[in-house]
Structure formats: C-alpha cells, structure tokens
Amino acid sequence: MTGCQRLAKSRESSYLKIMSHSCEHIHDHDHDLKPDARVSRLEAAQLLCAEAGERMTSSRLRTYELILEANGPIKAYDVIDRFHPEGAAKPPTVYRALSFLEQMGLIHRIESLNAFVACDTHDHKHTAGFLLCECCGQSEEIAIPNVADIETRAAKTGFKVNHITLEARGLCQACQTDH
Numbered sequence: 001m002t003g004c005q006r007l008a009k010s011r012e013s014s015y016l017k018i019m020s021h022s023c024e025h026i027h028d029h030d031h032d033l034k035p036d037a038r039v040s041r042l043e044a045a046q047l048l049c050a051e052a053g054e055r056m057t058s059s060r061l062r063t064y065e066l067i068l069e070a071n072g073p074i075k076a077y078d079v080i081d082r083f084h085p086e087g088a089a090k091p092p093t094v095y096r097a098l099s100f101l102e103q104m105g106l107i108h109r110i111e112s113l114n115a116f117v118a119c120d121t122h123d124h125k126h127t128a129g130f131l132l133c134e135c136c137g138q139s140e141e142i143a144i145p146n147v148a149d150i151e152t153r154a155a156k157t158g159f160k161v162n163h164i165t166l167e168a169r170g171l172c173q174a175c176q177t178d179h
C-alpha cells in the first residue's frame with residue numbers, strides 16, 4: 001500500500017485547500033494548472049483561433065482563462081461573477097464566449113452538471129466523455145470508445161447522430177479511501 005507515500009506527497013500541495021469542491025479526501029493528482037501551463041494554453045488557443053480565421057476577442061480569452069483557472073467543472077454564472085475584478089460581466093457576453101469556445105473545441109460542456117471544463121487534449125473537435133466524482137466534484141475527460149460504431153448502428157436505423165454524451169458518475173481514486 002502506497003498510502004503513506006501518497007499522504008506525504010499530498011501535504012506538499014497546498015492547492016487542495018483552495019479547491020472549490022474540496023472534500024476531506026486527499027487528492028494526489030493535480031487538476032490545478034500551473035500558471036506557466038495556463039499561459040501556454042492561452043497562447044495555444046489564440047494560435048488555434050488565428051489558424052481557423054477566428055478572432056480570440058478579450059472576452060473570449062477571459063472566459064477561457066477563468067475556465068482554465070477553475071479546478072474542475074465551472075458553471076456559467078460563476079464565470080460571469082468572476083469576469084471582472086470589480087464586478088460581474090454581462091451574461092450574454094459570457095454565454096456567447098462559451099458557445100464560441102465550445103465550437104472551437106477548447107472547452108466541453110458537461111451536460112448533467114450544466115458546467116464547463118477546458119478540453120484536456122490538443123486534438124480538438126472530438127467527442128469527449130467524462131468521469132464525474134460524486135464526492136469531490138472533479139471531472140476527468142476520457143475518449144468515448146467506438147464512436148464510429150455508434151454512428152454506424154444509428155445509421156442502420158436511418159438516424160443521424162449530432163451529439164453523443166457519455167457521463168459516468170462514481171468516485172475518483174482519492175475519494176474511495178476512508179479516513
């Protein structure tokens with residue numbers, strides 16, 4: 001059992017204390033992007049938009065930044081609230097930005113939570129599945145297996161798939177341990 005090692009390692013990471021969905025469990029994996037990683041994700045997003053001939057406006061960028069900063073799924077109204085240091089944003093500004101970022105594949109919407117997360121991969125425009133922890137509220141992105149298979153089976157019935165949702169609920173590894 002590596003419990004002791006895990007505990008020792010976790011004590012170093014103070015980010016746990018500021019996690020929005022913090023529970024009493026000890027999480028040793030780091031969902032919180034380091035500032036450097038955040039900057040490079042923002043730069044990569046700007047590049048992606050430029051290549052697609054889209055404009056990464058300041059409100060789109062700020063929305064994406066807030067989603068990167070969140071330690072897990074974040075709701076639209078939290079993005080609106082945190083938008084300006086001095087106060088909330090106009091809701092339509094944020095809703096438009098969210099829909100743009102989703103179209104660009106930079107973020108995903110977790111339907112059952114009505115919340116948003118930054119996409120984990122650089123392979124944009126994909127169908128993502130999510131493992132949702134019912135204890136700490138964290139989400140983990142996973143690839144949906146056999147998307148083509150689902151589409152083929154649907155096509156046999158004359159159905160055209162627009163969107164596939166896969167959201168599995170349960171407990172992350174850390175939350176399976178008792179205290």
Ligand SMILES: [Zn+2]
Pocket residue numbers: 108118119120121126128141
């Ligand atoms: Zn993704």
Ligand SMILES: [Zn+2]
Pocket residue numbers: 133134135136137138171172173174175
């Ligand atoms: Zn958990």
Ligand SMILES: [Zn+2]
Pocket residue numbers: 023024025135136174175
């Ligand atoms: Zn937990």
